[in-house]
Amino acid sequence: MIAIRVDMNNQIATGHLMRCLSIAEALRFHNEEVMFIVADEQPIEFLSQRNFRYIVLNTQWNNMESEVKELTKIIIDKNIDKLLIDSYQVTYKYLNEISNITKTIYIDDLGKFEYPVNTVICYANYWKKLGYDLNNTKTKYFLGTKYVPLRKEFWNIKNKHISDDVENVLIMTGGSDPYNIAGLMLCGIDRSKYKKIDVICGRYNSNYNDLVAGYRNESNVSIHRNVSNMEDYMMNADIAISAGGTTLYELCACGIPTISYTFVDNQIDNAKQFDEDGLIRYAGDVRDGDIVKSINSILNKMKDDYKLRKDMSHRMQLCVDGRGTMRVADIMCEKCI
Template identity: 50%
Template structure:
């Protein structure tokens, strides 16, 4: 049995749970039983849809030290042997205490401190050089994009077909769109230029009904919320604009040329490395600059430049093979 400790809500959005779901699905396909451990019921409906059981700890998601007595009791009662932890709220004390009780694997992209765990995964494009100044003699490190935890739908994707013009656009902003990027982009782009514009809203996006109403008269704009088949929407697109989370790696697997922007500190290394490596263009940090103008300039650059989009697409698919979740599940099984 593999246990997974993670959370989602309107503050931290859905990213942690979604990548854990990808790993859980891979582990289930390998014959493992899975149990999620949650602070509260926020993720229950999503886990129900995917058929995964869970235990609610009834704790504070942002005060994990205080849950140690409770999770310790659950570990004893359910005879837990190993836990995957995916949360930015962990502390050295929490992970150290947990690792004294069970075998631990932690998913990281912050390098906030030296994590006292048995195994550490950093799947970011900068992962292989991220921990050079840390002393991880007792921790097994699994670093690099071969460990990007994507659902099996992103595995073995065929070569992306690049059309002469980027007439099909997809806009993605993560779980909450805290900085209102979807609306800003729709207000600024040349809508009539595109045959189809897909707007993908996260589960916690507060303006879904408003956006649907505002653009209901545009036959080429289609607004979706909390889609379960995101890969189909991405496959249809010639070009994407997306925030700098795991979504970028999904777009890489499918080879969809992408323009990225950052909305959080933990995305900065990610988007900047993509840009430096010539894989995904970075338009800027929405918290510090007006990135919409830069995005529009890049959209115009990409629109009719088939060769440029072909080059980017090939680099993207060369980086991510979609098998990362399977590899992490194997690591957990062998712990």
């Protein structure tokens, strides 16, 4: 059996869980039995909706060493021969002890230390900056954007048609929006220029009700929450404005000309790398200045430059082809890891 150790809550939001669910869906295509192991009950709604089995450890999600004894018992009792781990809270001791009893696959994008696991998967576009020891024969490395584990809705996306005019703008803020960038953007852009402005709020966005109330009378502005068909909104957009993170890889797969911004440290590297590679324009960090002014400047330039948008879209879809999830599933099903 393959198990996946991952958590979700209002501090780490949904990103880790969503990419693990994508991998689990791909494993089903291989007829692999998959079970999730979580610290608490917060992810249960997502797991139940997708009919995945799960075990709740009833432990602290940010103190993973405290769960080693219970997790070891589960691995032995359930005959788990491979464990995918997706958490920033891991320690060397934790990974080393778990790797002594089962084969471990770790999803990484930080490069904090040399991970004592069987396999490291890092799909981050900046993986070369993380200093992996590729001569380490004890660990296999699968690196780069070809392994981005996107949801199945993105596995077979067609090439994006770029319109001459920019009519539809999509604003996405991730699982939470602590700086109310959605609200600031709506105030800061000339909304009359656009036929449609869709704002996607995550489940932990505390500004959602205020946004709905503030723009209920503007027919071209729609505020959404917890949408299940994100890819439809992406494909209908001419330009997207998005926080950094996995969403940028989804936008690449769709080929949507995009402006990114960041508000936490772990978003900065991939946002800057996409900008350096000429794929997604980076407007800066919310904590460092007038982000709305910066986004507006880039938005106006992109709006008036069809060739720029078309070139960006083409390069984005070359970078992320949408099939990374199946590649990860193939890796996990290999007997040699």
